[in-house]
Amino acid sequence: MPDIRYLLPASEPKFKDSGITKAGELLKAWNGIPATGIGLIGAPLSKTSISHSGAALAPEVIRKMLHSFTTYSVEMDKDLESVVITDFGDITPHVTDLKETQNRFVQVIQEVLERNPDIIPVILGGDHSISASSIKAFRKNKGPVGIIQFDAHHDLRNLVDGGPSNGTPFRQLIEGNDIKGEHLIQIGIRDFSNGIMYTNYAKENGITVYSMNEVNRLGVRRLLEESVRTLKSKVSCIYVSVDMDVLDQAFAPGCPAIGPGGMTSDELIQGVQYLSTCPDVKGMDIVEVDPTLDFRDMTSRLAAFLILQFLLYRS
Numbered sequence: 489m490p491d492i493r494y495l496l497p498a499s500e501p502k503f504k505d506s507g508i509t510k511a512g513e514l515l516k517a518w519n520g521i522p523a524t525g526i527g528l529i530g531a532p533l534s535k536t537s538i539s540h541s542g543a544a545l546a547p548e549v550i551r552k553m554l555h556s557f558t559t560y561s562v563e564m565d566k567d568l569e570s571v572v573i574t575d576f577g578d579i580t581p582h583v584t585d586l587k588e589t590q591n592r593f594v595q596v597i598q599e600v601l602e603r604n605p606d607i608i609p610v611i612l613g614g615d616h617s618i619s620a621s622s623i624k625a626f627r628k629n630k631g632p633v634g635i636i637q638f639d640a641h642h643d644l645r646n647l648v649d650g651g652p653s654n655g656t657p658f659r660q661l662i663e664g665n666d667i668k669g670e671h672l673i674q675i676g677i678r679d680f681s682n683g684i685m686y687t688n689y690a691k692e693n694g695i696t697v698y699s700m701n702e703v704n705r706l707g708v709r710r711l712l713e714e715s716v717r718t719l720k721s722k723v724s725c726i727y728v729s730v731d732m733d734v735l736d737q738a739f740a741p742g743c744p745a746i747g748p749g750g751m752t753s754d755e756l757i758q759g760v761q762y763l764s765t766c767p768d769v770k771g772m773d774i775v776e777v778d779p780t781l782d783f784r785d786m787t788s789r790l791a792a793f794l795i796l797q798f799l800l801y802r803s
Protein backbone atom coordinates (compact mmCIF):
# COMPACT_ATOMS: atom_id res chain seq x y z
CA MET A 489 0.00 0.00 0.00
CA PRO A 490 1.55 3.36 -0.96
CA ASP A 491 2.35 5.50 2.04
CA ILE A 492 -0.18 8.35 2.14
CA ARG A 493 -1.07 9.73 5.57
CA TYR A 494 -4.68 8.94 6.63
CA LEU A 495 -5.12 6.51 3.74
CA LEU A 496 -5.47 3.02 5.25
CA PRO A 497 -6.55 -0.39 3.92
CA ALA A 498 -10.35 -0.68 4.27
CA SER A 499 -9.89 -3.60 6.68
CA GLU A 500 -8.07 -1.45 9.26
CA PRO A 501 -10.12 0.05 12.13
CA LYS A 502 -11.05 3.69 11.50
CA PHE A 503 -10.04 4.66 15.01
CA LYS A 504 -7.13 3.31 16.99
CA ASP A 505 -6.65 4.25 20.64
CA SER A 506 -2.90 3.95 21.14
CA GLY A 507 -3.39 2.87 24.77
CA ILE A 508 -5.75 -0.01 24.01
CA THR A 509 -5.26 -3.46 22.53
CA LYS A 510 -8.30 -5.19 21.07
CA ALA A 511 -8.82 -8.83 22.00
CA GLY A 512 -8.97 -9.75 18.32
CA GLU A 513 -5.32 -8.72 18.06
CA LEU A 514 -4.37 -11.65 20.31
CA LEU A 515 -5.23 -14.11 17.51
CA LYS A 516 -2.12 -15.46 15.83
CA ALA A 517 -2.28 -18.08 13.08
CA TRP A 518 -0.64 -21.36 14.11
CA ASN A 519 2.91 -21.56 12.70
CA GLY A 520 3.28 -25.33 13.00
CA ILE A 521 5.39 -25.15 16.18
CA PRO A 522 3.73 -26.79 19.22
CA ALA A 523 1.57 -24.10 20.81
CA THR A 524 0.46 -23.67 24.41
CA GLY A 525 -2.45 -21.82 26.01
CA ILE A 526 -5.81 -21.42 24.31
CA GLY A 527 -6.25 -22.33 20.63
CA LEU A 528 -9.26 -21.77 18.39
CA ILE A 529 -10.45 -24.37 15.89
CA GLY A 530 -13.44 -23.58 13.68
CA ALA A 531 -15.85 -26.42 12.89
CA PRO A 532 -18.17 -24.70 10.40
CA LEU A 533 -20.96 -27.23 9.92
CA SER A 534 -24.71 -26.72 10.20
CA LYS A 535 -26.11 -28.87 7.41
CA THR A 536 -26.55 -31.42 10.21
CA SER A 537 -29.03 -29.20 12.10
CA ILE A 538 -32.62 -30.34 12.60
CA SER A 539 -33.82 -26.74 12.38
CA HIS A 540 -32.68 -24.32 9.72
CA SER A 541 -29.27 -23.07 10.88
CA GLY A 542 -26.49 -20.84 9.62
CA ALA A 543 -24.20 -21.86 12.51
CA ALA A 544 -21.50 -22.72 9.97
CA LEU A 545 -20.90 -18.96 9.79
CA ALA A 546 -20.29 -18.62 13.53
CA PRO A 547 -16.50 -19.23 13.73
CA GLU A 548 -15.88 -16.26 11.43
CA VAL A 549 -18.28 -13.93 13.29
CA ILE A 550 -17.14 -14.97 16.78
CA ARG A 551 -13.52 -14.24 15.82
CA LYS A 552 -14.66 -10.85 14.49
CA MET A 553 -16.48 -10.15 17.76
CA LEU A 554 -13.19 -10.51 19.66
CA HIS A 555 -12.38 -7.13 18.11
CA SER A 556 -15.27 -5.55 20.02
CA PHE A 557 -13.49 -6.19 23.36
CA THR A 558 -10.29 -4.84 24.86
CA THR A 559 -7.70 -7.09 26.49
CA TYR A 560 -8.05 -5.55 29.95
CA SER A 561 -10.03 -7.15 32.77
CA VAL A 562 -11.05 -4.54 35.31
CA GLU A 563 -12.24 -7.28 37.70
CA MET A 564 -8.84 -8.99 37.80
CA ASP A 565 -6.84 -5.82 37.09
CA LYS A 566 -5.04 -7.84 34.45
CA ASP A 567 -4.20 -7.02 30.85
CA LEU A 568 -3.97 -9.93 28.43
CA GLU A 569 -2.22 -7.82 25.78
CA SER A 570 0.82 -10.09 25.60
CA VAL A 571 -1.17 -13.35 25.58
CA VAL A 572 -1.47 -15.29 22.31
CA ILE A 573 -4.63 -17.09 21.20
CA THR A 574 -3.41 -19.60 18.61
CA ASP A 575 -5.77 -19.68 15.65
CA PHE A 576 -5.71 -23.08 13.96
CA GLY A 577 -8.21 -21.90 11.36
CA ASP A 578 -11.34 -23.72 10.22
CA ILE A 579 -11.70 -27.38 9.28
CA THR A 580 -12.90 -27.72 5.68
CA PRO A 581 -16.22 -29.59 5.49
CA HIS A 582 -17.12 -31.75 2.50
CA VAL A 583 -19.86 -30.04 0.50
CA THR A 584 -22.34 -32.94 0.51
CA ASP A 585 -20.87 -35.89 2.42
CA LEU A 586 -21.65 -35.29 6.10
CA LYS A 587 -19.97 -38.49 7.28
CA GLU A 588 -16.79 -37.46 5.51
CA THR A 589 -17.03 -34.02 7.17
CA GLN A 590 -17.45 -35.59 10.61
CA ASN A 591 -14.44 -37.86 9.94
CA ARG A 592 -12.39 -34.83 8.94
CA PHE A 593 -13.35 -33.10 12.19
CA VAL A 594 -12.18 -36.09 14.24
CA GLN A 595 -8.93 -36.42 12.25
CA VAL A 596 -8.02 -32.74 12.32
CA ILE A 597 -8.78 -32.19 16.02
CA GLN A 598 -6.89 -35.36 16.88
CA GLU A 599 -3.87 -34.18 14.88
CA VAL A 600 -3.98 -30.72 16.45
CA LEU A 601 -3.99 -32.35 19.90
CA GLU A 602 -1.14 -34.70 18.97
CA ARG A 603 1.06 -31.93 17.61
CA ASN A 604 0.16 -29.50 20.40
CA PRO A 605 -0.01 -31.60 23.58
CA ASP A 606 -0.32 -28.55 25.84
CA ILE A 607 -2.99 -26.70 23.89
CA ILE A 608 -6.42 -26.04 25.40
CA PRO A 609 -8.65 -26.00 22.32
CA VAL A 610 -11.82 -23.97 22.07
CA ILE A 611 -13.77 -25.47 19.18
CA LEU A 612 -16.22 -23.11 17.53
CA GLY A 613 -19.27 -24.75 15.95
CA GLY A 614 -21.18 -25.17 13.97
CA ASP A 615 -24.25 -26.87 15.34
CA HIS A 616 -24.05 -29.29 18.26
CA SER A 617 -23.32 -32.28 15.99
CA ILE A 618 -19.68 -31.19 15.92
CA SER A 619 -19.24 -32.16 19.59
CA ALA A 620 -19.54 -35.84 18.69
CA SER A 621 -16.46 -35.54 16.46
CA SER A 622 -14.58 -33.27 18.79
CA ILE A 623 -15.12 -35.40 21.91
CA LYS A 624 -14.22 -38.53 19.96
CA ALA A 625 -10.91 -36.88 19.05
CA PHE A 626 -10.36 -36.00 22.71
CA ARG A 627 -11.05 -39.58 23.77
CA LYS A 628 -8.60 -40.91 21.18
CA ASN A 629 -5.92 -38.49 22.27
CA LYS A 630 -6.43 -38.25 26.03
CA GLY A 631 -8.30 -41.35 27.14
CA PRO A 632 -11.59 -41.34 29.11
CA VAL A 633 -13.35 -37.97 28.86
CA GLY A 634 -15.85 -36.45 31.27
CA ILE A 635 -18.32 -33.98 29.81
CA ILE A 636 -20.04 -30.97 31.29
CA GLN A 637 -22.74 -29.97 28.81
CA PHE A 638 -24.59 -26.67 29.12
CA ASP A 639 -27.79 -27.14 27.15
CA ALA A 640 -31.56 -26.73 27.18
CA HIS A 641 -31.72 -30.13 25.45
CA HIS A 642 -30.46 -33.62 26.21
CA ASP A 643 -29.22 -34.15 22.63
CA LEU A 644 -29.85 -37.87 23.10
CA ARG A 645 -32.28 -38.32 20.21
CA ASN A 646 -32.52 -41.66 18.45
CA LEU A 647 -30.37 -42.07 15.36
CA VAL A 648 -33.03 -43.79 13.28
CA ASP A 649 -35.30 -40.83 12.54
CA GLY A 650 -32.70 -38.50 11.08
CA GLY A 651 -29.18 -39.88 11.46
CA PRO A 652 -26.41 -38.02 13.26
CA SER A 653 -27.53 -34.43 13.82
CA ASN A 654 -27.35 -31.61 16.35
CA GLY A 655 -29.95 -33.56 18.38
CA THR A 656 -27.84 -36.73 18.74
CA PRO A 657 -24.18 -36.06 19.64
CA PHE A 658 -24.23 -37.49 23.18
CA ARG A 659 -26.25 -40.54 22.15
CA GLN A 660 -23.69 -41.23 19.40
CA LEU A 661 -20.82 -40.92 21.88
CA ILE A 662 -22.46 -43.29 24.36
CA GLU A 663 -23.46 -45.83 21.74
CA GLY A 664 -20.02 -45.66 20.11
CA ASN A 665 -18.39 -46.31 23.53
CA ASP A 666 -16.56 -43.01 23.31
CA ILE A 667 -17.99 -41.86 26.65
CA LYS A 668 -19.86 -43.47 29.50
CA GLY A 669 -23.24 -42.11 30.52
CA GLU A 670 -22.00 -41.67 34.08
CA HIS A 671 -19.30 -39.33 32.76
CA LEU A 672 -21.84 -36.96 31.18
CA ILE A 673 -23.33 -34.11 33.20
CA GLN A 674 -26.03 -31.96 31.62
CA ILE A 675 -26.77 -28.52 33.05
CA GLY A 676 -29.74 -26.27 32.23
CA ILE A 677 -32.16 -28.80 30.73
CA ARG A 678 -35.50 -27.02 30.21
CA ASP A 679 -39.20 -27.75 30.34
CA PHE A 680 -41.11 -28.45 27.14
CA SER A 681 -37.90 -28.72 25.13
CA ASN A 682 -37.33 -32.49 25.40
CA GLY A 683 -39.23 -35.77 25.21
CA ILE A 684 -39.83 -38.15 28.11
CA MET A 685 -38.05 -41.01 26.34
CA TYR A 686 -34.84 -39.00 26.26
CA THR A 687 -35.02 -38.05 29.94
CA ASN A 688 -35.57 -41.75 30.62
CA TYR A 689 -32.62 -42.63 28.38
CA ALA A 690 -30.51 -40.23 30.47
CA LYS A 691 -31.65 -41.95 33.69
CA GLU A 692 -31.09 -45.46 32.32
CA ASN A 693 -27.59 -44.55 31.20
CA GLY A 694 -26.46 -42.92 34.44
CA ILE A 695 -26.29 -39.41 32.99
CA THR A 696 -26.49 -36.63 35.59
CA VAL A 697 -29.16 -34.09 34.63
CA TYR A 698 -29.48 -30.72 36.33
CA SER A 699 -32.62 -28.99 35.09
CA MET A 700 -33.17 -25.25 35.19
CA ASN A 701 -35.01 -25.58 38.52
CA GLU A 702 -31.88 -27.07 40.04
CA VAL A 703 -29.74 -24.34 38.48
CA ASN A 704 -32.05 -21.74 40.04
CA ARG A 705 -32.27 -23.47 43.41
CA LEU A 706 -28.64 -24.45 43.91
CA GLY A 707 -26.71 -22.04 41.67
CA VAL A 708 -24.41 -22.84 38.77
CA ARG A 709 -21.23 -22.58 40.81
CA ARG A 710 -22.29 -25.24 43.30
CA LEU A 711 -23.44 -27.61 40.55
CA LEU A 712 -20.17 -27.20 38.70
CA GLU A 713 -18.05 -27.73 41.81
CA GLU A 714 -19.98 -30.93 42.43
CA SER A 715 -19.66 -31.98 38.77
CA VAL A 716 -15.90 -31.45 38.60
CA ARG A 717 -15.44 -33.28 41.92
CA THR A 718 -17.45 -36.24 40.63
CA LEU A 719 -15.75 -36.44 37.25
CA LYS A 720 -12.13 -35.81 38.01
CA SER A 721 -11.42 -39.07 39.84
CA LYS A 722 -13.06 -41.10 37.06
CA VAL A 723 -11.71 -39.67 33.80
CA SER A 724 -8.42 -38.37 32.44
CA CYS A 725 -9.82 -35.00 31.33
CA ILE A 726 -12.95 -32.87 31.34
CA TYR A 727 -14.45 -31.34 28.19
CA VAL A 728 -16.97 -28.52 28.43
CA SER A 729 -19.64 -28.28 25.74
CA VAL A 730 -21.51 -24.98 25.66
CA ASP A 731 -24.72 -25.05 23.63
CA MET A 732 -25.65 -21.39 23.69
CA ASP A 733 -29.37 -22.25 23.73
CA VAL A 734 -28.90 -23.03 27.44
CA LEU A 735 -29.40 -19.28 27.75
CA ASP A 736 -32.80 -17.72 27.99
CA GLN A 737 -33.99 -16.44 24.62
CA ALA A 738 -33.51 -12.89 25.95
CA PHE A 739 -29.73 -13.44 26.03
CA ALA A 740 -29.22 -15.60 22.95
CA PRO A 741 -31.43 -14.52 20.05
CA GLY A 742 -28.99 -16.07 17.60
CA CYS A 743 -29.72 -19.71 18.42
CA PRO A 744 -32.09 -21.83 16.32
CA ALA A 745 -33.80 -23.46 19.34
CA ILE A 746 -34.44 -20.47 21.60
CA GLY A 747 -36.87 -20.51 24.52
CA PRO A 748 -37.85 -18.90 27.82
CA GLY A 749 -36.79 -19.99 31.30
CA GLY A 750 -33.09 -20.40 30.50
CA MET A 751 -29.88 -19.23 32.16
CA THR A 752 -28.75 -15.63 32.23
CA SER A 753 -25.58 -14.65 30.42
CA ASP A 754 -24.01 -13.83 33.78
CA GLU A 755 -24.67 -17.34 35.10
CA LEU A 756 -23.00 -18.85 32.05
CA ILE A 757 -20.07 -16.43 32.27
CA GLN A 758 -19.54 -17.32 35.94
CA GLY A 759 -19.79 -21.00 35.10
CA VAL A 760 -17.12 -20.73 32.40
CA GLN A 761 -14.94 -18.64 34.72
CA TYR A 762 -15.07 -21.33 37.36
CA LEU A 763 -14.39 -24.16 34.88
CA SER A 764 -11.39 -22.34 33.44
CA THR A 765 -9.77 -22.45 36.89
CA CYS A 766 -10.06 -26.26 36.98
CA PRO A 767 -6.86 -27.88 35.65
CA ASP A 768 -8.79 -31.01 34.61
CA VAL A 769 -10.74 -28.99 32.04
CA LYS A 770 -8.74 -29.53 28.83
CA GLY A 771 -11.08 -28.23 26.18
CA MET A 772 -14.34 -26.51 25.39
CA ASP A 773 -16.69 -26.04 22.49
CA ILE A 774 -19.22 -23.29 21.81
CA VAL A 775 -22.03 -24.34 19.50
CA GLU A 776 -25.46 -23.45 18.08
CA VAL A 777 -24.75 -19.78 17.36
CA ASP A 778 -26.43 -18.82 14.09
CA PRO A 779 -25.22 -15.33 13.07
CA THR A 780 -27.99 -15.07 10.45
CA LEU A 781 -30.65 -15.15 13.18
CA ASP A 782 -28.75 -12.99 15.65
CA PHE A 783 -29.62 -9.45 16.69
CA ARG A 784 -26.65 -7.05 16.61
CA ASP A 785 -24.32 -10.07 16.98
CA MET A 786 -25.39 -10.40 20.63
CA THR A 787 -24.97 -14.16 20.74
CA SER A 788 -21.66 -14.19 18.86
CA ARG A 789 -20.41 -11.37 21.08
CA LEU A 790 -21.28 -13.36 24.18
CA ALA A 791 -19.46 -16.38 22.72
CA ALA A 792 -16.36 -14.21 22.20
CA PHE A 793 -16.70 -12.93 25.77
CA LEU A 794 -16.77 -16.53 27.05
CA ILE A 795 -13.50 -17.22 25.21
CA LEU A 796 -11.93 -14.21 26.91
CA GLN A 797 -13.16 -15.26 30.34
CA PHE A 798 -11.74 -18.73 29.74
CA LEU A 799 -8.44 -17.14 28.70
CA LEU A 800 -8.37 -14.74 31.64
CA TYR A 801 -8.48 -17.41 34.28
CA ARG A 802 -6.18 -19.78 32.35
CA SER A 803 -3.32 -17.39 31.59
Ligand SMILES: N=CN[C@@H](CCC(=O)O)C(=O)O
Pocket residue numbers: 537538539540616641643645654655656681731744745776
Ligand atom coordinates in the same frame (compact mmCIF):
# COMPACT_ATOMS: atom_id res chain seq x y z
N1 LIG B 1 -28.46 -29.09 19.91
C1 LIG B 1 -29.65 -28.85 19.78
N2 LIG B 1 -30.61 -29.79 19.85
C2 LIG B 1 -32.00 -29.44 19.94
C3 LIG B 1 -32.45 -28.48 18.90
C4 LIG B 1 -32.46 -29.04 17.57
C5 LIG B 1 -32.92 -28.02 16.54
O1 LIG B 1 -34.08 -27.57 16.63
O2 LIG B 1 -32.14 -27.65 15.67
C6 LIG B 1 -32.88 -30.66 19.96
O3 LIG B 1 -32.41 -31.76 19.70
O4 LIG B 1 -34.05 -30.51 20.27
Ligand SMILES: [Mn+2]
Pocket residue numbers: 639640641731733734745776
Ligand atom coordinates in the same frame (compact mmCIF):
# COMPACT_ATOMS: atom_id res chain seq x y z
MN1 LIG C 1 -29.72 -27.12 22.84
Ligand SMILES: [Mn+2]
Pocket residue numbers: 616639641643654731776
Ligand atom coordinates in the same frame (compact mmCIF):
# COMPACT_ATOMS: atom_id res chain seq x y z
MN1 LIG D 1 -27.35 -29.08 22.10
